[in-house]
Amino acid sequence: MWKTVVRRLLILIPQLAAVSLFVFFLAYNMPGDALTGAFGEDPNMTPEMLAELRAELGLDDPWFQQYGRWIWNIVSSGDFGRSHTQARAVTDIIGERLGNTFRLALFTLILQYSIAIPLGVIAGRKRGTFVDKAIVFYTFFAMAMPTVVLALLMLFTFGFNLGWFPIRGSVDVLAPSGSFEYFTSRMHHLILPAVTGALLGTVFIINILRAEIIDTQNSDYVTTARSKGVPASRVYSRHILRNSVLPIVSILGFAITGLLTGSVFIEQIFSYPGIGNLFVTSMITRDFPIANALILMTSFLTAMGTLLGDILLTIIDPRIRVR
């Protein structure tokens, strides 16, 4: 098993290097540099002084030196540079939002799996019945539904029309920090975006689980278990589910990163102050350092997510280990 893990890690290094190079070139060719926005409309800055500063900061060096410095700053001190529009470090700005996105992702994930696993199992178990058909129809619907459309409809129905949930933000500004009220307000704000994300995310899990269960039902060991007289519920919970859950575990890593990165639409529509929302705002104000840092971070997270999924799979499923 360790061999597989080490091998995966070794593949990861050149991949991360390539991704960082890619993002660097993107950043390199984008308008603006480290000095953009640093002085604002300061009348004392002459072009000569700016040029001098640029040379001092090494912005005229060849690209590979700049790349080296850039990657070293990120790896050694997590320094992604400074924002163009707000005179602050990019890391601080992102750090403020990270917690919100993380909470949303976690809540969505929990909802997603707790909706999808029972539905998938029921659909697989009662194949061909009305319940199964209804679940399959639901998956069609959820698969067809573009995120934007569902989010708007949810916001309209539950936010505006019924008024059950707040329509924007992550917490009520009037709620005192640290109180129980603060916590409930937070959860209240989370529900609508999380449900939207979870409903869309269930499709894949339900489809896989249903197909896997239908497949495993006919395998020899299930027949053996049945003929020994193991009760049906136990056959499902112990024998079938354990094997059917494998593909779902392997996508867990992807699911996590997908939630962290794919929340752009949802956060934007629900005005939820997270990473996705920050990304869109920073693009509207043309604040490229933030965007570049976010792109690099999400690529890194995706890589980690896939790695995690692969490792989990080798732990659970001995068949795929490298000999």
Add this chain to the structure above:
Amino acid sequence: MENDKVLSPELGTPDEKKLLRAEKRKVSFINILWKEIWADKLAFVALVIFVGIVLTAFIWSMFIDTDEAVRVNLRTQNQAPSAEFTLGTDNMGRDVIDMLVLGSRNSLSIAFIVTGMVAIVGVLVGVFTGFYGGRADNLIMRAVDTLSMLPFLMLVIAVITAFGWTMFLFIFLMSSLGWIGICRIIRTRALQQGRLDYVSASKTLGTPNVVIIFREVIPNLVAVLSTILTLTLANNIGLEIGLTFLGFGLPPGTPSLGTLLALASVPVVMEHRMWQWLPPALIILTLALCVNFVSQAVNRAADARQRLV
């Protein structure tokens, strides 16, 4: 494939050739696909609705003078549906129906173009890497893995903002990473196909590899490809609308279903001017649902074990 047994060298007389052609037609993918869609009434209805919407969008838009339709008219701003404007007007005083027709046409055109580009690149890269295999295949697949780590949506938005919006760049970016999924699936299939007897036989006869790929391997992958493409089309419709919704897709002056939808990001519009955003939302949903139902039938046709007929 199934028609191998009828392909024997003795068949030579015109009658036999005719018979052979008829036999071939019977097992052709299009034929099977059609039967499969006909057998599944839901898919058939979905196909009719989808084609209906597409044709309406493209034909009706020819009756509309685009310049006049998109012209800002301050006197008719935000009017509720009435006899003059059946679906009301938008924030620029333009008839929502006109915007819907032109927007559907634009959104669909882009989705079709992007799907086409993605299919071409994905199939070519996938088939060649899968068929030849070896070190180049390994290297390309590692590169593909690396590319798929990049956050697609963010990348499109960032590049468009940094380098300015042009139609070419927009379509290029939307296609730039979409081919990866297709490439992976096609590669696996091409790998399997490349090891089958008919390919070895063809090779022994001296057929060049390129000819084998284009005349034998790719036609055998059409069934798989059509399933992926229907889903890709649905995805691309959603992607264009999403990007336009965020303000990074088609420019504000150009009608798209996303532009109309984006009006709903203002709470007042969402709450009190439903006629502006609900119709485009419903059209998008209908299109996506129809494509999905059709793709189910296509999927069954592509996989002989699941066929209804």
